[in-house]
Amino acid sequence: MDRMRACGACDAGSIPAEGTKGGGAAPLKTAKEPGEKHRPEPYFNFGGRKFFNPMEKTTSKELAHGLLHSLKKFSDHFYEDFGQRAQTILGVKLDEAQSTTLKREIYMMSMWIISKILSPDRKVLDELHKIYLLPHVNQNEINKWLEQKETENLKNALKQDESELNERYAKYYADWDDKSGGNQSILAMTMLEHMFNNGQPDKRFVDARLTFELNAHILGMMKFIIDFRKGYEIID
Numbered sequence: 001m002d003r004m005r006a007c008g009a010c011d012a013g014s015i016p017a018e019g020t021k022g023g024g025a026a027p028l029k030t031a032k033e034p035g036e037k038h039r040p041e042p043y044f045n046f047g048g049r050k051f052f053n054p055m056e057k058t059t060s061k062e063l064a065h066g067l068l069h070s071l072k073k074f075s076d077h078f079y080e081d082f083g084q085r086a087q088t089i090l091g092v093k094l095d096e097a098q099s100t101t102l103k104r105e106i107y108m109m110s111m112w113i114i115s116k117i118l119s120p121d122r123k124v125l126d127e128l129h130k131i132y133l134l135p136h137v138n139q140n141e142i143n144k145w146l147e148q149k150e151t152e153n154l155k156n157a158l159k160q161d162e163s164e165l166n167e168r169y170a171k172y173y174a175d176w177d178d179k180s181g182g183n184q185s186i187l188a189m190t191m192l193e194h195m196f197n198n199g200q201p202d203k204r205f206v207d208a209r210l211t212f213e214l215n216a217h218i219l220g221m222m223k224f225i226i227d228f229r230k231g232y233e234i235i236d
Contacts (some may be wrong), residue, residue, distance in 0.1 A: 057233045058233070060124045071107070074104070086210060093158070115128075121234065171190055171234075191214060192214065
């Protein structure tokens with residue numbers, strides 16, 4: 001997991017202020033001082049939607065759960081929205097297995113974004129990686145393993161997830177260009193290769209319609225995570 005936390009946080013100044021379509025922060029259980037009364041919970045606006053932002057003290061574990069909720073919201077929305085348009089642009093129709101791969105890669109992309117932005121919060125990232133499970137197989141299959149206590153299958157799946165996540169982190173850190181500011185086209189093409197072509201180059205991924213939208217999503221989610229993190233003081 002060390003590689004997951006190796007890169008320093010990106011320069012917030014290079015991230016555009018515009019938001020991107022996606023999810024929101026989960027309401028967190030926050031730590032309160034003895035005798036402290038519950039206060040009204042303020043919100044902040046992101047992309048025309050309101051999200052919970054208590055600006056209070058919290059633990060690393062609680063913040064990690066909130067981040068996981070945000071990760072799922074961002075990833076699922078991007079999967080439904082971008083996934084359909086990308087298939088039209090590429091002239092392909094993904095089957096069930098390919099659709100699962102696309103969703104997995106989007107989740108890994110989101111994990112990388114959070115890990116890059118929150119690299120100083122090592123304890124939060126440790127907690128996030130503990131509770132993170134990629135949608136690499138059908139959820140019904142996971143539930144079946146849990147019900148039948150087939151722990152070996154689940155352990156093998158988790159081991160595979162960790163290995164592939166480390167591989168993606170290494171590639172995405174390598175392709176992130178600090179000098180390019182808001183233009184991360186090389187990184188976007190690398191992500192597209194994994195989403196749609198088993199990590200192999202394809203001239204179709206040079207299409208600006210794909211790289212621009214993916215680039216905007218990456219930077220928009222980074223901006224959201226930065227703003228979200230500012231609302232909390234970690235007490236452990």
